[in-house]
Amino acid sequence: MILSHQSPVPWFDDFVGVAYRYYDLRMNVVPLFSDRKQATNLWHDTINRWLDHSIKVRFVETDDDYWFIMAADSESPETNMSFFKMLPKSENYERFKKGHDGEAYLRLGTYSDKYLKDVKNDAICKCGHVAEDHDKNDEDACLYEVCKCRKFESFQVNLLKKKKTVTDIAFLDEKNVKDDSLAWNCLNVNKYSKLK
Numbered sequence: 113m114i115l116s117h118q119s120p121v122p123w124f125d126d127f128v129g130v131a132y133r134y135y136d137l138r139m140n141v142v143p144l145f146s147d148r149k150q151a152t153n154l155w156h157d158t159i160n161r162w163l164d165h166s167i168k169v170r171f172v173e174t175d176d177d178y179w180f181i182m183a184a185d186s187e188s189p190e191t192n193m194s195f196f197k198m199l200p201k202s203e204n205y206e207r208f209k210k211g212h213d214g215e216a217y218l219r220l221g222t223y224s225d226k227y228l229k230d231v232k233n234d235a236i237c238k239c240g241h242v243a244e245d246h247d248k249n250d251e252d253a254c255l256y257e258v259c260k261c262r263k264f265e266s267f268q269v270n271l272l273k274k275k276k277t278v279t280d281i282a283f284l285d286e287k288n289v290k291d292d293s294l295a296w297n298c299l300n301v302n303k304y305s306k307l308k
């Protein structure tokens with residue numbers, strides 16, 4: 113095979129989101145999976161073979177959303193993949209943007225929905241009120257009269273232990289996306305070429 117004719121690294125977006133957490137004294141970027149096995153396999157087959165210094169993470173902002181983009185050179189190019197996901201900006205995202213200081217740990221994580229039966233009394237619902245303020249006898253609705261919450265809902269994120277260090281992190285606005293070859297490649301393949 114002639115190197116310059118190698119097929120491009122495939123883009124992968126079959127994950128549920130990205131969490132940003134302080135853990136081990138450093139910010140962690142955590143792509144989330146609903147299935148632990150899928151996350152473990154993906155780490156083993158793809159990310160574990162990445163060369164740390166080559167890992168790039170890009171954030172391309174477009175109004176209230178952003179594109180999460182992640183890629184690296186691999187010891188085994190045949191199993192390599194690049195990741196992307198379009199996500200709504202969140203408080204945790206903004207905190208990461210301000211606080212990462214040019215470096216982060218990359219980990220994978222699992223995300224699961226939690227309902228009233230799954231949690232302790234002090235677990236916090238998406239409405240902001242704790243579990244014990246929800247009524248098991250009224251389909252788990254919130255007891256606060258002013259609250260519109262009809263059913264307790266929460267979630268849990270677990271981080272897998274293995275990690276890689278990322279030192280190439282950049283934030284861009286979509287109108288400047290051409291300035292960065294990885295970000296440009298991602299949006300070109302996954303957005304612009306699909307609009308035609």
Ligand SMILES: [Zn+2]
Pocket residue numbers: 237238239240241246253254261262263264265
């Ligand atoms: Zn609630």
Ligand SMILES: [Zn+2]
Pocket residue numbers: 237239240241254255256259260261
């Ligand atoms: Zn409530």
